[in-house]
Amino acid sequence: MASVDDQLLHLNTTGCLIRRTQEKGRGVYASRAIPAQTLIEISPVLFFSKEEYAEHGRFTVLDEYTFKWPDGRMALALGLGSLFNHSARPNVSYALDTATESIRYTTVRDIVPGEELCIFYGHKLWFESSETIPRHDPADVSTEGVDDGWGGLSAVEEDSSDPPAPGDPYLEGDPNEIISDEDLPFTRFKLPPEEEELDSIRTVEAWVVDIPEPRHITKLLKWLKQAGLETPDVGHLKRIRKHDNVATLLLATTTTSPAPPLLPADLDLPDPYTLPVPSTQALTQISWKLKSTFWPTLFTPPRKGEAEEWTRGKARWAWEAMQKAVAAAHKARALGELPVAAHIAAPYYAPGDSSGPSAPLSITACDTRQCDAHPLRHAVINVIRHMADFTASTSVDSKPRSLPTPLPDESADAGEERESETEEARNGSNYLLTGLTVFITHEPCIMCSMALIHSRVKEVVYLHPMPKTGGCGGTACLPTLKGINHRFGICQWKADTAAGRDDSLRIDETIDA
Numbered sequence: 149m150a151s152v153d154d155q156l157l158h159l160n161t162t163g164c165l166i167r168r169t170q171e172k173g174r175g176v177y178a179s180r181a182i183p184a185q186t187l188i189e190i191s192p193v194l195f196f197s198k199e200e201y202a203e204h205g206r207f208t209v210l211d212e213y214t215f216k217w218p219d220g221r222m223a224l225a226l227g228l229g230s231l232f233n234h235s236a237r238p239n240v241s242y243a244l245d246t247a248t249e250s251i252r253y254t255t256v257r258d259i260v261p262g263e264e265l266c267i268f269y270g271h272k273l274w275f276e277s278s279e280t281i282p283r284h285d286p287a288d289v290s291t292e293g294v295d296d297g298w299g300g301l302s303a304v305e306e307d308s309s310d311p312p313a314p315g316d317p318y319l320e321g322d323p324n325e326i327i328s329d330e331d332l333p334f335t336r337f338k339l340p341p342e343e344e345e346l347d348s349i350r351t352v353e354a355w356v357v358d359i360p361e362p363r364h365i366t367k368l369l370k371w372l373k374q375a376g377l378e379t380p381d382v383g384h385l386k387r388i389r390k391h392d393n394v395a396t397l398l399l400a401t402t403t404t405s406p407a408p409p410l411l412p413a414d415l416d417l418p419d420p421y422t423l424p425v426p427s428t429q430a431l432t433q434i435s436w437k438l439k440s441t442f443w444p445t446l447f448t449p450p451r452k453g454e455a456e457e458w459t460r461g462k463a464r465w466a467w468e469a470m471q472k473a474v475a476a477a478h479k480a481r482a483l484g485e486l487p488v489a490a491h492i493a494a495p496y497y498a499p500g501d502s503s504g505p506s507a508p509l510s511i512t513a514c515d516t517r518q519c520d521a522h523p524l525r526h527a528v529i530n531v532i533r534h535m536a537d538f539t540a541s542t543s544v545d546s547k548p549r550s551l552p553t554p555l556p557d558e559s560a561d562a563g564e565e566r567e568s569e570t571e572e573a574r575n576g577s578n579y580l581l582t583g584l585t586v587f588i589t590h591e592p593c594i595m596c597s598m599a600l601i602h603s604r605v606k607e608v609v610y611l612h613p614m615p616k617t618g619g620c621g622g623t624a625c626l627p628t629l630k631g632i633n634h635r636f637g638i639c640q641w642k643a644d645t646a647a648g649r650d651d652s653l654r655i656d657e658t659i660d661a
């Protein structure tokens with residue numbers, strides 16, 4: 149409990165004070181009860197350039213306080229920010245606000261007077277934590293409503309400093325050597341060909357108009373451009389369909405133009421009407437024939453050799469990524485959670501390839517259903533959330549993510565905000581996981597498989613199959629379902645590899661992983 153002396157040390161109006169302890173030095177404590185979701189501190193950040201830090205900062209006491217800002221600079225939180233100690237069960241979460249170059253600290257549950265306020269520093273501590281975490285006691289679940297425990301923003305790791313993964317068979321040899329499928333540590337599943345039955349063709353509604361006078365076609369094609377109707381969502385479709393001597397022009401999908409487009413008045417055309425048209429191009433001959441019964445569609449078969457080739461270097465990258473997921477799952481089990489973890493690896497770049505990002509980032513997260521007392525905190529959901537938060541926080545229109553999302557507001561201000569949205573916010577590239585590979589200790593359940601589809605991941609590599617609950621081939625294969633608008637590749641780790649033999653991570657097969 150706060151003493152009278154402590155009252156003199158109040159540093160802000162939100163009930164935080166600094167105390168000194170024997171084990172951890174100074175720390176931030178609550179001088180009174182603080183409700184969950186209270187913004188308790190906003191710390192401005194002081195920056196050091198990479199060079200300045202490498203030459204000077206890292207040799208000073210600053211090294212214990214600085215951390216990497218998303219753009220690669222080293223950052224020091226001013227105010228109370230640098231004094232929050234670490235806990236594996238934090239009661240405070242934080243959000244980097246790149247726009248204002250500050251950090252916002254928010255309580256994740258109700259805090260009692262005298263309690264220490266701690267954040268989660270990540271999985272790689274540079275000191276011995278004095279915290280002793282009791283094995284999980286189901287009785288205290290309700291008081292452990294930590295919202296940002298495993299793998300918060302602080303779990304963003306830089307890959308480069310990692311030591312080689314144990315037992316890595318791809319460590320030696322030319323990293324650019326192509327590895328055959330048999331020598332890869334996983335099996336790649338071939339998804340069944342897309343849309344080869346009539347009722348599996350995905351369609352969208354589109355406005356079309358019949359053109360009684362063929363001489364009007366050229367004029368109308370020009371007009372489409374001027375009217376802004378040359379949109380990418382119909383790029384896989386031909387514009388004109390000729391059927392029973394009638395030419396019909398595709399105008400726009402009903403998503404682009406909910407109302408019938410206004411046609412040039414001088415051409416005396418009939419009214420437009422709607423038709424279902426294929427929503428994607430055809431990848432196989434059969435699907436092309438079927439799709440073209442709806443509307444003439446482009447046929448774009450995958451070129452020979454288009455199936456991605458794996459090199460020794462890339463196999464090593466996959467090996468290391470899976471080891472990270474496995475290590476995190478062991479840690480989770482030690483904390484009383486299900487031993488399920490997911491790791492999103494920074495994309496692989498061959499040695500010498502300078503097109504890769506300068507600070508590659510990867511994120512690991514575990515299942516936190518127990519400590520969060522929340523049914524949806526599966527490892528995959530957690531890792532997607534953290535990667536999306538991180539990507540969004542580093543995008544140009546970043547906003548603090550920990551604040552409650554406001555309800556839609558019909559006021560003029562809200563309209564202006566929508567107007568000023570950037571292109572990347574509109575198309576989702578500031579939060580989607582496009583092109584990324586997710587390594588998971590268990591085949592993801594149906595919910596998680598759907599979340600991976602929504603996130604547009606490139607591929608999923610899992611260790612333990614879950615035949616009764618898995619959504620990547622176990623009980624269902626979500627990427628091949630009708631109506632799904634994205635497919636990802638599926639790979640299963642081989643049972644005879646080192647990680648594949650790790651039976652200690654097996655869980656009850658009826659559990660959704």
Ligand SMILES: C[S@@+](CC[C@H](N)C(=O)[O-])C[C@H]1O[C@@H](n2cnc3c(N)ncnc32)[C@H](O)[C@@H]1O
Nearest residue numbers: 172173174212213230231232233234275277278
């Ligand atoms: C950012 S500072 C936090 C404030 C620090 N306690 C102080 O007195 O200035 C990080 C340092 O605090 C200490 N620390 C933080 N969390 C700790 C924990 N759980 N156990 C032991 N020491 C901790 C470590 O010495 C670490 O290098």
